Amino acid sequence: MTSLDLDPSEILERYNVKMEKAMTPDDAAAELYPKDDLIRPIAESIYEGEEDDTVEGLKKAIKAGKDPIALIDDALMVGMGVVTKLYDEGIIFLPNVMMSADAMLDGIDFCKSQAKEPPVSKGKIVCHVAEGDVHDIGKSIVSALLRANGFDVVDLGRDVPVDEVIEAVKKEKPMMVTGTALMTTTMYAFKAVNDRLLEAGIKVPFQCGGGAVNQDFVSTYELGVYGEEAADAPKMAEAILAGADLGKLKEQFHQH
Ligand code: B12
Structure with missing residues (x-):
């Protein structure tokens, strides 16, 4: 036809x-x-x-x-x-x-x-989206809330290679690192970041969130603290300022 x-x-x-x-x-x-x-x-x-x-x-x-x-x-x-x-x-x-x-x-x-710029920075925080992952809305909210609460944010962006995260942490010496992953294939980059930080002797709290990750997954690596809501990021930064160590943070932000 x-x-x-x-x-x-x-x-x-x-x-x-x-x-x-x-x-x-x-x-x-x-x-x-x-x-x-x-x-x-x-x-x-x-x-x-x-x-x-x-x-x-x-x-x-x-x-x-x-x-x-x-x-x-x-x-x-x-x-x-x-x-x-x-x-x-x-x-x-x-x-x-x-x-x-x-x-x-x-x-x-x-x-x-x-938002009104806070006069002095309360501390530096490195934020990123996991290697291979382009979903950056949650990360951008986390970074906006941290800035609004007076923290100095080094935003590495999305799809950040593990090497780049490690380099940034060595250079910036942040009080805390955040990671966002929306895909079950990309969240394993957090474990790699954790292992490389520990190898370098850096024990910085590493708060991880995003649709793909949950409490069970984040519990599998030493520096990981689970972040369910973006608002948990400034809460955790404040807890660090108040003197909480990694063990205390893991306890305080644990989701059942
Ligand atoms: C928007 C979106 C996109 C946009 C992303 C645009 C952008 N700039 O981000 C576009 C269209 C580009 C896209 C592309 C793809 N997407 Co998409 N996408 C979505 C969608 C619809 C919404 C995600 C979103 O932005 N949610 C809103 C934000 C605010 O949520 P959030 O990041 O989770 O953040 C919240 C919390 O988790 C928390 N949080 C986040 N990070 C952190 C960090 C810390 C420290 C703390 C404390 C809290 C925290 O704070 C936020 C709220 O308070 C989801 C569907 C879904 N159900 O999630 C799929 C979804 C994530 N996408 C998916 C897929 C598969 C893809 C593609 C591979 C599709 C394709 N076939 O090409 C590509 C990915 C390419 C790549 N390599 O990354 C899948 C992932 C499946 C999986 N389990 O792996 C999903 C789940 C859809 C699905 N049901 O299949 N996507």
């Missing part, structure tokens, strides 16, 4: 354009947005991947008195939660998620830029 033999109406019927339109991902997303008039447009702009709207929405919310750092959790994460849910359910796909992630990262940067 040549293409001339095809009846276009059959093609349309085969792909059922009308039915798909009636059940759009946007409808599914609409049901998940929060009701708050200031928060909803921000969450929506993350889902839509419209970074200019994200920043506009954040500006409005900050003008109305919302705290820029609190907005990371209260608005940006809410939008990303909708994206993650719909992606996990197979309703939206990777290209949508990539656009949302860009809007999310721009939003985090904007919130960071609006």
Whole structure:
């Protein structure tokens, strides 16, 4: 059969354009947005991947008195939660998620830029995403919260080779290191970082989090302390300042 033999109406019927339109991902997303008039447009702009709207929405919310750092959790994460849910359910796909992630990262940067700079640094912390892993939203939140709480963050970025983490720790001599891994294939880089640090005689607390890791995994290496929520990072840094040693930190941040 040549293409001339095809009846276009059959093609349309085969792909059922009308039915798909009636059940759009946007409808599914609409049901998940929060009701708050200031928060909803921000969450929506993350889902839509419209970074200019994200920043506009954040500006409005900050003008109305919302705290820029609190907005990371209260608005940006809410939008990303909708994206993650719909992606996990197979309703939206990777290209949508990539656009949302860009809007999310721009939003985090904007919130960071609006937060008051603390006058003196309480200590230096090295943050990174595991080798082979590009998922950097959680790491960016961790780094924003640490900065907002007065810590000096050396952010190594994403997909950071183990060697680079070790070099940075030797150079910067941080009070703590953080690692983020979202993939079950990349989280083993944390164990490699741990072993290389111990070989070099460096016993720095290494807080690890991200969707892929859990308490059981982090318990398998000596320097590891599990971090469930981004907010646990500044909490652990404060605990170190208050004098907690590695054993105490492992106990304090243990999740059952
Ligand atoms: C966004 C996303 C992407 C974006 C990432 C953009 C970016 N710049 O980050 C894009 C589209 C690029 C992407 C790509 C891929 N992705 Co993806 N992605 C996701 C998705 C939908 C959401 C992840 C996210 O950002 N969550 C929000 C953040 C805030 O969560 P979080 O990082 O976990 O952080 C929270 C806590 O864990 C904690 N935290 C994080 N780090 C730390 C550190 C410390 C110290 C502390 C205290 C706390 C802490 O704080 C945060 C909240 O408070 C997940 C789905 C899911 N269910 O997670 C899949 C997911 C992670 N992706 C997955 C996969 C497989 C991929 C790809 C391989 C897809 C592909 N076929 O190409 C590629 C990866 C390429 C690579 N080499 O890395 C899988 C991983 C499966 C697995 N078990 O290994 C998931 C789980 C999807 C799935 N269900 O299959 N992805």
